[in-house]
Amino acid sequence: MRTVTLVYPKWNKIPEQTEFHLPPHGPMCVAASIPDRYEVQFVDENVDQIDFSASTDVVLLSMMLTCQLPRGREISSRYREAGVPVLAGGILTMLHAGEVENFVDSIF
Numbered sequence: 001m002r003t004v005t006l007v008y009p010k011w012n013k014i015p016e017q018t019e020f021h022l023p024p025h026g027p028m029c030v031a032a033s034i035p036d037r038y039e040v041q042f043v044d045e046n047v048d049q050i051d052f053s054a055s056t057d058v059v060l061l062s063m064m065l066t067c068q069l070p071r072g073r074e075i076s077s078r079y080r081e082a083g084v085p086v087l088a089g090g091i092l093t094m095l096h097a098g099e100v101e102n103f104v105d106s107i108f
Contacts, residue, residue, distance in 0.1 A: 003039045005056040009071040010045035027062040063092035076103045
């Protein structure tokens with residue numbers, strides 16, 4: 001079975017920010033649309049750690065906030081160095097497509 005890994009990068013919270021953990025809507029909708037013939041792994045880095053040693057066929061990187069950009073770049077670099085294609089989507093990707101396209105294989 002082929003594996004799709006969805007990653008929502010962490011960001012540093014400001015001290016005054018209320019602690020909350022809601023599943024990011026965009027990646028959840030994408031995960032729900034992936035056919036059952038694929039295994040789907042989802043990592044919200046704000047509550048989980050990425051296991052870069054886990055086997056995956058493709059990474060879907062979802063970024064909503066500009067402050068996720070540096071971590072998204074790091075995640076993409078790690079996977080691409082291992083030969084895993086990385087696709088990026090989300091509001092941040094739409095707003096900064098010219099920058100994001102420089103460190104991923106495709107934008108969705």
